[in-house]
Amino acid sequence: MLEVIDGGAGDETTLAANRADLEAMRLVPRNLEDVREVDLSTTVLGQRMAMPFMFAPCSYARMCHPAAERAVAEAAGRSGVGYIVPGGASEPLDAVAAAATGPLWYQIYLSPDMRRNEDLISVVRANRYQALVVSVDTPMMPYRERDMRNGISFPLTVTARLALAGMSRPVWAKNFVLGNKSAGFSLTAARRAYYSFETAMSGLRPVTLDDLGWLRARWDGPLVVKGLLGPDKVREMVSLGVDAVVVSNHGARNLDGVVSTASAVRSVVDAVAGDLEVLVDGGVRRGIDVVRMRALGATASLVGRPYLHGLAAAGPAGVARVARLLRDEVHVALAFLGLHSFDQITPEVLAASSAAAGHGLNPWRS
Numbered sequence: 001m002l003e004v005i006d007g008g009a010g011d012e013t014t015l016a017a018n019r020a021d022l023e024a025m026r027l028v029p030r031n032l033e034d035v036r037e038v039d040l041s042t043t044v045l046g047q048r049m050a051m052p053f054m055f056a057p058c059s060y061a062r063m064c065h066p067a068a069e070r071a072v073a074e075a076a077g078r079s080g081v082g083y084i085v086p087g088g089a090s091e092p093l094d095a096v097a098a099a100a101t102g103p104l105w106y107q108i109y110l111s112p113d114m115r116r117n118e119d120l121i122s123v124v125r126a127n128r129y130q131a132l133v134v135s136v137d138t139p140m141m142p143y144r145e146r147d148m149r150n151g152i153s154f155p156l157t158v159t160a161r162l163a164l165a166g167m168s169r170p171v172w173a174k175n176f177v178l179g180n181k182s183a184g185f186s187l188t189a190a191r192r193a194y195y196s197f198e199t200a201m202s203g204l205r206p207v208t209l210d211d212l213g214w215l216r217a218r219w220d221g222p223l224v225v226k227g228l229l230g231p232d233k234v235r236e237m238v239s240l241g242v243d244a245v246v247v248s249n250h251g252a253r254n255l256d257g258v259v260s261t262a263s264a265v266r267s268v269v270d271a272v273a274g275d276l277e278v279l280v281d282g283g284v285r286r287g288i289d290v291v292r293m294r295a296l297g298a299t300a301s302l303v304g305r306p307y308l309h310g311l312a313a314a315g316p317a318g319v320a321r322v323a324r325l326l327r328d329e330v331h332v333a334l335a336f337l338g339l340h341s342f343d344q345i346t347p348e349v350l351a352a353s354s355a356a357a358g359h360g361l362n363p364w365r366s
Contacts, residue, residue: 010256018283050080059088077101137227231271269297287329
């Protein structure tokens with residue numbers, strides 16, 4: 001399970017770069033400021049959010065806890081954190097929406113079957129998801145050597161290796177196989193959940209600008225494009241009515257060797273020129289990383305793997321704990337930087353060398 005969640009594509013050099021490029025960024029504090037009160041909220045797509053980060057769409061929540069996306073939605077709402085429900089979710093979208101009390105978006109993988117896409121959009125709309133996020137960076141299944149070695153397959157099959165791993169973690173194995181009364185899951189239900197995931201993934205195809213136009217005509221809420229690493233076609237997205245983009249390399253899980261997200265943000269921010277909001281994911285592990293990404297121009301950050309770790313460790317309480325840790329770290333960072341609010345962060349908080357790196361690492365930048 002840990003390999004599936006934590007692993008990346010190929011040699012995982014991009015996975016390492018996502019962290020390394022963030023960690024290399026240095027910040028310059030300003031002193032003599034009264035920072036006894038610090039405001040962590042920010043506005044994303046016109047909605048004021050209590051926290052400046054959201055939980056990213058991650059399709060393996062069922063591996064971590066029987067309640068899967070419902071548990072994440074519940075904890076996110078209680079913590080003031082927005083949640084993007086993954087296109088490979090194991091839980092029904094109405095059940096996730098019923099558990100949510102905070103901002104809730106949906107990530108869609110477009111199928112070759114346009115009728116199926118239209119039906120899915122209708123379900124998303126009926127359950128009052130506030131934004132639709134289309135992933136454009138996964139035209140086919142990626143090459144992940146860890147998953148080839150660990151033998152995880154879909155639909156889920158209990159292999160000897162999985163059984164042995166379960167014996168070493170009896171509490172997880174019990175919850176995975178039997179579920180619990182509130183979740184109502186068993187191994188059979190878990191396998192059905194993975195059929196849902198397989199269905200979402202089996203129809204992967206390239207997404208084009210024509211598809212974005214098709215989506216815009218059928219979805220009247222905010223439309224977000226996820227998976228950019230450079231400014232290519234950004235201006236066309238503006239013309240099509242896209243509302244925001246997410247700078248993302250899919251958690252370094254698709255193609256090894258592409259640029260880190262920290263090195264890509266500035267080129268996209270410059271290209272959109274304020275006409276779109278820019279969000280970012282990839283490598284965000286601490287509150288200071290959320291601050292760094294904002295200094296590069298991102299409206300907010302998406303966090304993925306950390307909340308899955310919390311979900312696996314302690315269910316909804318673990319997810320809430322991750323949210324509190326990130327909240328506290330953002331608060332501490334802002335106070336020590338001499339900032340009264342998250343919205344006060346500007347590129348000026350970056351040391352000169354880090355600001356230059358934000359431009360220079362990305363080959364899209366001329």
